[in-house]
Amino acid sequence: MSWVRDPEFDRKKPFGPQTLPYGVVDAGAGPQVAVRAGDHALLLRSVAGELGRLADLVSGTSLDPLLAATRAEWSALRARLTDLVTGTGRPAGAVLVPLADVRALLPFTVGDYVDFYCSRYHAENVGRIMRPGAEPLLPNWTHLPVGYHGRSGTVVVSGTDVVRPHGQRKGSPLPQFGPSGRLDVEAEVGFVCGGPVARRVPTSGVADHIFGVVLVNDWSARDIQGWEYQPLGPFLGKSFATSVSAWVTPLEALAVARIPVPDPGHPRLPYLVEDSPWGLDLRLTLSWNGTVVSRPQFSDMSYSCAQQLAHMTVNGATVRPGDLFASGTVSGPDVGQRGCFLELSWGGREKITLADGSTRTFLEDGDTVVITATAPGEDGSVVGLAEVAGTVLPAED
Known part of the structure; x- marks a missing residue:
């Protein structure tokens, strides 16, 4: 019997002695x-x-x-x-x-922040929504983990309110400016880097350079994003806020949860080949105003954290303590496994009904989103990833 008298400090609970974030x-x-x-x-x-x-x-x-x-x-x-x-x-x-x-x-000083786009289901759904009639995946997607550099200065700890952002949106004939009307979330998993500064980290070196894991909500203004990201990547539609868990689960706690990533259907380039699997069996839950609207599974992700880190540094870029990279939206093959409201509402065309009877397509002021996750641990235990939560505040004048 441990001296810690807490009913949640139990190996069958997410934050028992097997986790210790x-x-x-x-x-x-x-x-x-x-x-x-x-x-x-x-x-x-x-x-x-x-x-x-x-x-x-x-x-x-x-x-x-x-x-x-x-x-x-x-x-x-x-x-x-x-x-x-x-x-x-x-x-x-x-x-x-x-x-x-x-x-x-916020438990650490965030260095560089990179966000990936590594769920095939999410990428295909977004492709079908945004480019109907075209091939949903671009030719490079199955060969490399697509990503972009985000804004580390607006990474905030779970529980921080998020103010609805302003920006340009597509209009006719001229673009409009004002608060986003299509504010969204993205349920993601983040990896907190540590260890010595390094360049060209191989997939075999991931455990020396990833300290731990957090949950990430990559808040997204879809109307701003949709207008600005052609032909380059996300900018103001993403940079206003990214929320992360307050507690960092050590990578070592997830040893039992390691699994292979899905077969891409063709050989990987040598630098992306793993000598042992670094996919993770994480089960996420996405709640909107207390209603569970999705249960994505990280096991469906097409690239592992080891492959993402190897790709991120293969050109000679450094990784250093405090760098953070996120997986991209975690989505699955079923409607109830989609990790963002763009997918759940299919571009705003299908309403989502919450437990109180209200309906949504995108976030309204006052809405609260909570993402949680667990993983299997040793001897049947459950390893927890601390929640990431945030509430939307009205746009500022």
Whole structure:
């Protein structure tokens, strides 16, 4: 029996001892690094004496020093924390605070931010919606993980309200300007980079350069995006906000969830070939004002995080601690597995009915979206990815 008295701190629950995600919280004395145990936060500064030299990695006000450490240090710290929270005796000075009594902060300094587009189902659906009658997938899609560089300065922590953005929209004969009328979400999985600065990371090196995993909501203004992204990629339709989980689940916690990615139907180029699988069996849930509207499965994604990182750096670009990349919208073959409202409403043509009887196509002011996810763990346990949530505020004047 662990000294942590929390019914959610159980191996059958998402945030039991098999998960132990890291975050940064303010419990009234400023930001501190913490590890999540059920619905409590263990302040790691309070158990520094139990961590030896590893204490320096988690005694500050962000995860930045921990991200800059090595894979061996990440593993050693995780093992030590597992021993501490599963022991029967409370460590001297340990401070365990209910999550309800802390304010979760953005846990690390976001460096570069890259967003991919790696769900075949999502790409085909968007192609059919946006380019009816044309081939839904462009010729390069099955050969490389398509992506674009996003705006790291507007990455925000879960729970942060999102203001409806302004921008240009297609009009007749001239474009219009004003608040987006087709505000959307994208249910994604994000990968938080760490370890030494590196170039040309092979797929075999992913565990040395990805520290952990978060959920991502890539908020999208579809009317702004649809007008501006021809012929280049997303810009103002995406850059106003990207929400991420407050807690980073270590990549090591997902060892049992690793699976092969789907066969693309042709050989991969050598730099994208994996010597072991890095696809992940993650089950997402997308809720709109408390109504579950979709359950996408990450196992359907066509490229793994290892392939995305290899592609991101194959040209000589660096990866460094704090860099963040996201998977792209997670969608599946069924209507109930579509990971954005553009797909769920089929471009706004089909209404979505919520539990209160109201209908939607895109987000209205005051709407709240929550994305959660779990993965299989060792011995039948459940590994959790912390929720990413956000509420839409009206456009500013």
